[in-house]
Amino acid sequence: MNINNNKNKAPHPDTLCIHAGKEKGAYHGALTSPLFQTSTFVFENAAQGAARFAGEEPGYIYTRLGNPTTRELEVKMAALEKMEDAAATATGMAAVSGALLSFLEAGDHIIACKAIYGCSFALLNHQLPKWGIEVTFIDMDNIEEFNQALKPNTKMVFAETPINPNLRVLDLEMFGNFCQKHNLISVIDNTFMSPLLQCPADFGIDIVIHSATKYLNGHGDVIAGIIVSSAEKIETIKLTILKDVGGTMSPHDAWLILRGLKTLSVRMARHCESAQTVAEYLEMHPLVSKVYYPGLPSHQGHQFIGKQMKGAGGVVGFELEGSVEEGQAFIDAMQLFSIAVSLGDAESLIQHPASMTHSPYTPEERLSAGISDGLIRISVGLENVNDLIADLKQAFDYILALRSDSVSTAVSWR
Template identity: 75%
Template sequence: MSIIKNNNKSLNQETLCIHAGKTKGDHKGALTTPLYQTSTFVFDSAEQGAARFAGEEEGYIYTRLGNPTTRELELKMAALEKMEDAAATATGMAAVSGAVLSFVEAGDHVIVSKAIYGCSFALFNHQFKKFGIDVTFVDMTDESQLSAALKPNTKLLFAETPINPNLVVLDLQMIGDFCQKHGVLSVVDNTFMSPILQTPVDFGIDIIIHSATKYLNGHGDVVAGIIVSSKENIGIIKSTILKDIGGTISPHDAWLILRGLKTLSVRMERHCKSAQTVAEYLNRHPMVKDVFYPGLQEHQGHKYLSSQMRGAGGVIGFEINGDLDAGRKFINSTNLFSLAVSLGDAESLIQHPASMTHSPYTQEERLAAGIGDGLIRVSIGLEHTDDIIADLEHAFATIENLNTKNN
């Protein structure tokens, strides 16, 4: 059996998307990775079963503890993120909780970016209080706020970049240096970029997570997560929180993500190109107050495109001139866009963060995090940009007509 090694520096990411993690010689000649849809694995003898449970012999025991289909996904993601190992989880939130709860306990302190995905915010702001874990939310674009938040019991830092949903870009080199200097474990959610556009390990980040539901799968038919880190860290995560709480992925979902990953590089290229065209259109539109997209020169994160990010991604935030009701009417007036949360699908999606994905925030917390009532988030899909823009134009015309009638 031969395996394309995770540390094979000669292979480009486009190639790794297809070949990394694949095994040869043990699938009866199948080109596509087989789906091992089994809950348990048969031992040759009682002695072999005991040896596997004792860790004295490699091999599979029970799918919650490991599965060949899942393992290929984990090895592929480790290769793409240029790290040693990975753990696949049942959801993106299982990846967040697994990556964090495996390393903190009652009495520890965690620093978190003040703007993150709504359910991640709820986990840190609401659930962690039950476990006696102290959390401080800070603006991570300001290094002085990181320093001010540091405590003797600070154990871990958690951040997203670009931030969901206002696309603020954080300086990963600054965050990585800060965490290494102070002995703090760093966890970064890389969902918006995928490993094609950003590899946080290059900047000293310890643990990388993804909602694999999004770009990694890319087809809107899976809910899953990925944690990528060192062998030691992944060993701890798998043998504690994932094993005992049980948020592990199903083999079928792992198989679907493996299928999606084969086209990840070409999909990300198209997402970025189309999003840039749409962002420039929105930026010129007289009914748009502000556009949040790193591909625009005036965006705060544009400077990181050459040093940290290899593309601006496929998600755009924007605010239209008008109140919350106008924003809802705009969303309801689109036809091509699917009104749905999530991102990274072939279909273009549109949603209202304040009332949907970020509703766990109070209004005061949202505004402090830079998430306004009128913010609209779109995930640009793989449709032709002429059709995407025509749909947006129709929505703008609809609310303009409604405004004219009301006046």
């Protein structure tokens, strides 16, 4: 079966993760796709070079403009997201900026969600206005929020779901319908879910982006991004911002992501299963005042499991009862969790959004976006979940011991 041309039935996403994008017979019998680690490509003659530059003949010219390794990744991601084409970028932020700047110009207006990744917020709030692009941030909880923000010059709507870092889930059906009704370009960051847990294209979304650094690669050794959309929009993105600004992915990074994608389905299943167990443990702990995880019935996004999302993902946020200093002490006490930003790795990670990933927000902007100073975000990795819970427990016990010592000291001082 040629997986790329099977017209009868689309293969299961688990199968696409391994086989989509491969060119049958193109790799001299190699089972694993080769790495085309080259900057440029040789033409048979001057006429062929001219024809390729003119777009009259297919073929590769220069790796910034295209490469067989990155192309395999692009075809695979398009298949997984049920869209026509994709563009591989150097970073997740290159994907965000490429998706936005390829279609926005001075005088345009974009509606964006208040709570998004810190650097996405900085791009929208600090950079776009410099170029004459107006931005309105809203909560996106209901259709009235969208309608009130709509202007005659609105061209695009941007959001991520689940939202980083409080895991709030947006209604993609409402989002997509609003954009289609008003002929707006819809952009969704699907990083937290991966295409195996959520397919925004099912709800009419125009552009889907990923930080491929996260679940798609899954091994903490790549910085990269992906933009997925229609063939027409991807061509525009590649021939404008990516070509001229240059934020394209290296073939070596593409090769590593292709390798990571082969295990995406089994990794996501483990991430979801372990994160659910960790979230349930945290929700029962007396030092935790609130847990943010769509897999919990108490979470706002739980209603979307099965309807919009196949699972709740591997990221959990929670509020630790106590001071900022106790929160820092809790993080410092972790032994198995690594103190690091990012997510989707085999290793479990823990970080403090207010002072780390979302530091581009002012305190007032963070409060408005629902990001408190006490919020802690963890990315649940692939370790044994009982070991992860044991690590959390010893950190909680450490905080309790600190409080006990503080009380004992106060009594002794009297």
